[in-house]
Amino acid sequence: MSQQINHREGDLNSFTIKANDCVLLRPSNRNENVYVARVVQVNEKMVNIRWYYRPEETKEGRKNFHGKKELLLSNHTDTQSTQTIQGKCVVHSYDDYIKLERAGVDDYFCRFEYDAPKNRVVEAKVRVYCECNMPYNPDDFMVQCDGCMSWFHPRCKNMTIKRAKQLDKFFCSMECSNGDANASIN
Known part of the structure; x- marks a missing residue:
């Protein structure tokens, strides 16, 4: 099911969202980064979402191999008002992200999953490089x-x-x- 989202009367920034779209949600504090989530289901005024975490929001924290635009898809789900949606974004696979000629402001990538209740990154097989045996950071x-x-x-x-x-x-x-x-x- 798709849903046309209009934030206010006469707003030119309306958009359509559907399941599996990635969206930006307004933070409660203006000094925080926008939140990123994947839409699971759209209802009339609400969306069921699956949160993305930034590495620094996890127990393990940001590591030197995490890219600036890296997110971790979590198993943390929630229901939010459509009014909290600020816009759409794209969360690429890691392989697709490194092929981009230029990443836009709303381009992110994900190569790890995060188990929120257990507070840990789900083990994933990723290729490591260098003598330091670290995954590739596309910003390095x-x-x-x-x-x-x-x-x-x-x-x-x-x-x-x-x-x-x-x-x-x-x-x-x-x-x-x-x-x-x-x-x-x-």
């Missing part, structure tokens, strides 16, 4: 080894981002560097 610069083709944070290889961007070739180790030299000889 990484450099690829020309030998083994693995990705590394410049800081984990004791170099600055500026220096990493200036390199013509990067090798993560002497073994990778020697492998490249042997390959060019053959």
Whole structure:
């Protein structure tokens, strides 16, 4: 079921919402970030939603691999008035988000789920990179080894981002560097 949402008479910012749409909800305090939720069901004046949490809103907190626009889909559900809906947004899968040429203000991504009653992130299989074995943060610069083709944070290889961007070739180790030299000889 779709529902046309009009916030006030003559408002030009009306929109239609339906199940599985992602929406922005007004916070009670103007100093807080808008809330993000996925619509489960739409009724005449109410919506059933499933909340997204920001990493800093969880017990474990924000980690260095969390992107600025990363959300965690929770099992926390609620019913809200349609009047609390500020607008629509898009919560992309992680793979779709990193393919975006430019993320808009209302673009977010989700790769983890959060079990709100148990206060923990649900274990998920995600690829890890670098020597630090962390998931990729789309906001962090990484450099690829020309030998083994693995990705590394410049800081984990004791170099600055500026220096990493200036390199013509990067090798993560002497073994990778020697492998490249042997390959060019053959």
